Amino acid sequence: EVQLLESGGGLVQPGGSLSLSCAASGFTFRNYAMTWVRQAPGKGLEWVSIISGSGDNTYYTDSMKGRFTISRDNSKNTLYLQLNSLGADDTAVYYCAKGSSSWYFPYFDYWGQGALVTVSS
Amino acid sequence: EIVLTQSPATLSVSPGEGATLSCRASQSVNRNFAWYQQKPGQAPRLLIYGASTGATGIPARFVASGSGTEFTLTITSLQSEDFAVYYCQQYNNWPLTFGGGTKVEIK
Numbered sequence: 001e002v003q004l005l006e007s008g009g010g011l012v013q014p015g016g017s018l019s020l021s022c023a024a025s026g027f028t029f030r031n032y033a034m035t036w037v038r039q040a041p042g043k044g045l046e047w048v049s050i051i052s053g054s055g056d057n058t059y060y061t062d063s064m065k066g067r068f069t070i071s072r073d074n075s076k077n078t079l080y081l082q083l084n085s086l087g088a089d090d091t092a093v094y095y096c097a098k099g100s101s102s103w104y105f106p107y108f109d110y111w112g113q114g115a116l117v118t119v120s121s
Numbered sequence: 122e123i124v125l126t127q128s129p130a131t132l133s134v135s136p137g138e139g140a141t142l143s144c145r146a147s148q149s150v151n152r153n154f155a156w157y158q159q160k161p162g163q164a165p166r167l168l169i170y171g172a173s174t175g176a177t178g179i180p181a182r183f184v185a186s187g188s189g190t191e192f193t194l195t196i197t198s199l200q201s202e203d204f205a206v207y208y209c210q211q212y213n214n215w216p217l218t219f220g221g222g223t224k225v226e227i228k
Contacts, residue, residue, distance in 0.1 A: 035217075037165075037219075044208065044219060044220075044221045044222045045157075045159075045165065045208050045210075045219040045222075046219065047210075047216060047217045047218060047219060050217070059215050059216065060216075061216050062122075062216070095164055095165070097165075100170065105153055105212040105213060105214075105217075106212060107153075107155040107167065107170045107210065107212050108155075108157075108165075108167060108210075109167050109170075109176065110167075111164040111165055111166070111167075112164060113163075113164050114164055
């Protein structure tokens, strides 16, 4: 059974940083791209970033490029998202999701339950 | 960036009736297109990929079609567990994008 478990969410001050993790199990982690998608309170889904199965390729939504960094440790079956220079509009539930392929243009077939990030003073 | 426009924003339907949701892409995405269902307090769930292929375990009452720029999701005979928000997504071009969602509510 595929399981994705996010951790690391919480309250952070504006301008601060936070690191999210997503522990994966139930599939061969290194064979699949992984992604982060966020959802602000009461809003729709917003795709954040993706990393290839090998970790060699990444892509970010323009508005988050330079502030967020996606990475993975295939030896630990864990996906990460480093969030820097956070603002109030970064407040959201951050979901990790498994891609359907190792890199090119996957859809997302399994999702974690999400980690809430609240940016507030 | 490919913009996905979903319509209607809200659909009021009585249990047992059918519902048709639409999603229009600002440029062709071929059939690299998915639908997701999200219930309150839950993560999204994949319903459809490849524009018309049902994901594992998805009931046959969810029927999807389309290609290029026009896509539809039809739910025949809505059950109580089908009232939710539905999102479309394209995976043909970077950045990957989602539509704004259609809420299917009980009439």
